[in-house]
Amino acid sequence: MKAKSAAAPYAVWMTIFIVVPMVLVVIFAFTDKSGSFTLKNIAEVGQYSNVFLRSIWLGAVATAISLLLGYPLAQIISHISPRRQSVMIMLVMLPMWMNFLLRTYAWMTLLEDNGIINNLLASFGLGRLHLINTQGAVVLGMVYNYIPYMILPIYSVLTKIDSSVVEAAQDLGANRVQVFSKVIFPMSMPGVISGITMVFVPAVSTFIISKMLGGGANLMIGDLIDMQFLGSAYNPNLGSAISLVLMVLILICMGIMHQFDDGENSGGGIMV
Amino acid sequence: MENTPIISLENIAVSFDGEVVLKDFNLSIRNGEFVTLLGASGCGKTTTLRIIGGFVKQDTGDVFFNGKKINDLPPHKREVNTIFQKYALFPHLNVYDNVAFGMRVHGKSESQIKTTVNEMLSMVNLNGFAHRNVNLLSGGQQQRVAIARALANEPKVLLLDEPLGALDLKLRKDMQVELKKIQQQTGITFVFVTHDQEEALSMSDTVVVMDKGEIQQIGTPQDIYNEPRNAFVADFIGESNILDGVMHEDYLVEFARHPFKCVDKGFQANEPVDVVIRPEDIDVVEPDTSHLSGTVTSVNFKGVHYEIIVDVNGFKWMIQSTDYQEVGNRIGLSLQPDDIHIMHKSEYSGMFGDYSTFSDEMDEDSQNGGKEAEIYE
Numbered sequence: 001m002k003a004k005s006a007a008a009p010y011a012v013w014m015t016i017f018i019v020v021p022m023v024l025v026v027i028f029a030f031t032d033k034s035g036s037f038t039l040k041n042i043a044e045v046g047q048y049s050n051v052f053l054r055s056i057w058l059g060a061v062a063t064a065i066s067l068l069l070g071y072p073l074a075q076i077i078s079h080i081s082p083r084r085q086s087v088m089i090m091l092v093m094l095p096m097w098m099n100f101l102l103r104t105y106a107w108m109t110l111l112e113d114n115g116i117i118n119n120l121l122a123s124f125g126l127g128r129l130h131l132i133n134t135q136g137a138v139v140l141g142m143v144y145n146y147i148p149y150m151i152l153p154i155y156s157v158l159t160k161i162d163s164s165v166v167e168a169a170q171d172l173g174a175n176r177v178q179v180f181s182k183v184i185f186p187m188s189m190p191g192v193i194s195g196i197t198m199v200f201v202p203a204v205s206t207f208i209i210s211k212m213l214g215g216g217a218n219l220m221i222g223d224l225i226d227m228q229f230l231g232s233a234y235n236p237n238l239g240s241a242i243s244l245v246l247m248v249l250i251l252i253c254m255g256i257m258h259q260f261d262d263g264e265n266s267g268g269g270i271m272v
Numbered sequence: 273m274e275n276t277p278i279i280s281l282e283n284i285a286v287s288f289d290g291e292v293v294l295k296d297f298n299l300s301i302r303n304g305e306f307v308t309l310l311g312a313s314g315c316g317k318t319t320t321l322r323i324i325g326g327f328v329k330q331d332t333g334d335v336f337f338n339g340k341k342i343n344d345l346p347p348h349k350r351e352v353n354t355i356f357q358k359y360a361l362f363p364h365l366n367v368y369d370n371v372a373f374g375m376r377v378h379g380k381s382e383s384q385i386k387t388t389v390n391e392m393l394s395m396v397n398l399n400g401f402a403h404r405n406v407n408l409l410s411g412g413q414q415q416r417v418a419i420a421r422a423l424a425n426e427p428k429v430l431l432l433d434e435p436l437g438a439l440d441l442k443l444r445k446d447m448q449v450e451l452k453k454i455q456q457q458t459g460i461t462f463v464f465v466t467h468d469q470e471e472a473l474s475m476s477d478t479v480v481v482m483d484k485g486e487i488q489q490i491g492t493p494q495d496i497y498n499e500p501r502n503a504f505v506a507d508f509i510g511e512s513n514i515l516d517g518v519m520h521e522d523y524l525v526e527f528a529r530h531p532f533k534c535v536d537k538g539f540q541a542n543e544p545v546d547v548v549i550r551p552e553d554i555d556v557v558e559p560d561t562s563h564l565s566g567t568v569t570s571v572n573f574k575g576v577h578y579e580i581i582v583d584v585n586g587f588k589w590m591i592q593s594t595d596y597q598e599v600g601n602r603i604g605l606s607l608q609p610d611d612i613h614i615m616h617k618s619e620y621s622g623m624f625g626d627y628s629t630f631s632d633e634m635d636e637d638s639q640n641g642g643k644e645a646e647i648y649e
Contacts, residue, residue, distance in 0.1 A: 167327055168360035170347040172374035172425055182377070186364045 010184045028240035029058040041241035046244065048224060056249065058135060059204035062142035063150075066191065069143070070150035074191075075184075077151075078158040089155065092148050098124035104141055104212050111137055123163065133215030140201075141209040157191030158184070193257060201250055221246050276339040278429060278461050279352075281322055283524075286319055286485075293319045294485045297333070301429075301463060301478075306455050308464045310472040310508075317465045318357075320482075321431050324463065325354045325411050338428075338542035348377075353427035355435045359418040367393070367554070368402040369419050374425035390505040392420035395454065412443045419454070419476035429461040436471065448475055464474045469509050473497065481505050502615055506548045507624035513589050514625020517547040519615070525614055528584060530563040532607060536614040546615040551579070551592040553611035562604030568597045588627040 031040045095103060110116050111131040118128045132139055137208045161184060169183045185192075207222030214220070221242060228239030277300035284297040294316045303308050309317035316349040322328040323335060326347035335342050342350060353374070362370050371389045381389075393399055396416035401409070406417060415435060422430055432451075436444045452475050453464045467471055472479050481488045481496060481504075489501040500506035503514050517527030522537035527547045539545060559565035566584035573579075580591040582603060589605065597603060 028521045162358075162360065164356050164358060164360040165362060167325075168354070168362070168421075169348070169373070169377075170327075171325060171352075171354045172421070173377045174373075175348050178377050181363060182373070183364075189360075189364075215583060 002155065017066060025240045025243055028237050029244045030241075032237060041237050042242065042245070044238055045241050045245045048221075051219055051221055051224055052217070052245070052249065054135075055204050055222070055246075056253070058138055058142070058210075058218075058220065059200050062139045062146065062203045063196055063200040065139065065143050066147045066150040070147050070195065071154055071192070074151050074154040074158055077155055079229060085159075089152070092151050095144075096148055100145065103145065104209055107137070107144065108132065108140055108212055111140075135214065135218055137213040138210050138218055138220075141213045142203040145209065146199040146203055147203075150195035151192040151208060153198065154191040157188045161187050189260070190226065193260075196257060197254060200253065204250060206245060277301055277336075277364075279342060279463070280336045280414070281323065281337070282334045284320075284330045284335070286316075286323070286328065286330050292485055292586065294323075294330070297485070297487065299480060299487065299490070299529055301461060303428075303461055304459050306452070306462045306464065306475060306477045307480060308472040308476040308478070308607075309480045309482060309541075310466060310467060310469060312467055312508075315482040316485040317467075317482050318433055321354070321463060321465050324429070325352055325431050326350050328635055330387070351427060352429040353425050353430055354431040354433065355415075355418050355422050357433045359414045359435060360423070361414055361417055363407050365406070366432055367398065367404050367406055367409075368404070370406055370417055371420045371424050373421060378425075388424050389420075392424045395423070395457075396420045396450075411438055412447070412464075415439065423454070424456065427460060429463060431465045432462060434465055434467070436466070436468075444471075451475065473509070476617040483509060484510075490553070496630070499613060500548060500615065502618035502623075503546050503548075503620040503624045504534040504618070506546075506613075506615065507620075511551050511590055511592070512625055513549045513551065513627070515547045515587065516622070517545050519543045519545050519614060525612065527589075528564055528587065532612055533609040534561075534612040534614060535610050536612075539614065539616075546617060546621050546625075548591075548613040548615060549607065549611055552577070553607070554589070554591045554593075555606040556591065556593050556595060556597065556605045557604040559602045559604040562606050564605040564607070565602060566605070568599050568601045568603060571597055571599055590627045 029041055030037055030039070032040065037076045056164040073092075077092075079086055080088065108115070112118070113128065113130065113132065115132070117131065122128055142227050165183060165187070166179055170177045174182060204220075205225075207220060207226045210218050210223055211226075225239050225246075227233045228235045228242065280300035284294055285292075286294045296315070297320065299320070309320055311317045311348050315614060319328055324328055326342075326345060327625040330343075331585055334336050335545075337345075337351065362373065365373065368389055371392055372385045375385045375388060389402065390399075393402060397421050398413065398416050398420065400403050401413070401417075402600045406414060410419065415438075418435070439447060448471060451462075451464075452501065464472075473496070476493055478490060479493055479496045480490050489496055489505045491499070496505065496509055499511070500509060506512040506514055515527045517525050519525050519536075519542065520531065521541060523534055524540070525532055525534050525536070525545065564584055566582040567591065568580055569588065571578050574592075577592045577594050578596055580593055580597050582589045582591060582605065584605065591605070
């Protein structure tokens with residue numbers, strides 16, 4: 001009874017700020033400007049399928065790169081002395097203390113055609129590169145901003161793996177590669193799943209990064225939604241429909257991800 | 273008899289952070305033997321096991337396996353398997369896959385794996401458990417999975433690191449019998465680490481008593497019990513009355529102010545010695561018919577026998593007898609020559625063997641393996 005009443009404020013909070021907005025999004029998605037039911041908005045989303053594909057593709061690439069870079073780092077950190085571990089974790093999180101916009105602006109000045117990198121290249125007599133307003137720049141921005149969310153959950157799962165389990169695998173004849181592929185990696189799956197979730201979801205729906213580093217040519221779903229609510233193409237109904245479709249697509253992607261987890265998620269993973 | 277030992281450790285020394293764990297350690301283990309490393313925690317027994325397993329690298333000295341030096345061989349290439357203290361089962365695999373792990377790593381065929389896994393599971397009485405989640409098994413069942421997993425690899429030597437420590441008394445006794453049976457069936461060399469002297473005596477072919485990183489005595493359980501080499505061994509294995517004595521000549525020793533005939537020889541004339549008398553060897557007689565007599569100061573009922581503490585001229589003896597004695601009674605103690613065991617003096621002389629400070633609490637502690645608390649704290 002006590003636990004129930006203690007949970008009440010949270011339940012109220014969640015109802016007001018999560019459930020109600022979700023319901024509103026659904027209502028907006030299925031109504032027109034006059035408020036009557038329509039499927040037109042959902043049907044219109046179809047014409048933006050290339051934007052959806054690009055967003056999911058760029059998000060997936062950024063997630064894959066974050067995993068490939070973040071996992072080894074998480075593993076290295078989990079093996080050093082506890083004091084150095086906390087320093088390293090602080091360094092991983094340090095960029096997050098700075099404003100997200102500022103960080104992305106910084107990348108703009110680095111990547112611009114007359115930016116720091118190109119000026120540096122030119123001063124060495126090397127040719128200038130077109131860096132900004134490319135898909136590569138968007139992926140770079142995503143990886144840079146979201147990689148801590150990959151490293152942290154993987155790190156926290158890795159530190160919980162009992163060293164005697166690793167020894168048992170070695171004892172039974174597993175070499176380093178086998179210890180990793182048969183014991184450490186499968187046991188770290190909950191962390192990997194939450195890392196992927198926490199990078200992929202914001203990466204797919206970002207709009208700042210694509211706007212600032214991708215230019216007009218690399219429009220993403222986030223930009224599209226942004227335009228429907230705050231931009232020139234003001235149409236909250238269509239914006240809601242796009243959001244709804246995006247939500248469903250992400251849920252499907254996560255559902256597929258969780259298939260790999262075998263349902264043996266022993267805590268530590270974040271459910272979507 | 274002159275076979276090369278399956279494992280031999282020569283002049284091994286290890287220290288961690290400047291603290292000596294093993295010093296000049298020599299041990300050879302014959303093929304098919306059940307060897308127990310016995311000692312209180314911190315005596316270096318687990319380190320010895322980990323050196324054999326390849327998890328700890330000795331500072332100096334050599335490890336031989338079947339006559340071949342394996343100092344630099346990593347654990348996964350050694351033909352030994354370990355049963356870890358906390359089992360270390362793979363939590364992401366079920367019972368079957370845990371047992372199959374070693375064979376899969378070695379690239380055995382799935383049909384062969386299936387046969388062996390089923391064979392192993394029935395050996396440890398876990399038929400029908402193949403697809404259970406290991407995290408939901410009881411301690412005893414997890415223990416059996418760990419045994420099956422190690423044996424499925426067909427090791428030449430099985431290393432067991434206090435495998436029964438976490439089990440309750442009844443289960444521990446059952447597993448002792450079962451492990452001994454498995455060892456005899458498979459003929460695999462077992463190196464067993466424990467701090468429980470009873471476990472060591474009842475299971476082993478050879479017991480290695482260790483303290484402070486050194487071997488105190490190696491021998492059969494009977495040797496260790498009947499012929500302890502020093503006061504540490506005498507005290508650690510069972511109960512002992514340990515007295516100061518002087519060896520006058522062969523077969524004649526003086527202690528408790530009286531000369532006694534004994535069966536030991538080879539000491540120097542008038543050499544100071546430690547005399548060990550096991551409590552169960554002492555016969556209670558009328559006080560005036562014996563050289564030793566004293567007052568009963570306490571009596572404890574232990575089920576099979578009474579534990580009687582007798583004050584003889586200030587030294588408190590322990591006697592185990594099936595006959596009850598009244599506290600305050602004067603009784604005589606009678607000893608036969610073969611009840612008396614003589615040991616050279618050692619660094620442990622005078623530390624053990626007088627029951628003046630004896631209490632029930634300490635007795636219980638030592639039953640529960642809290643012996644280290646008694647010695648080190």
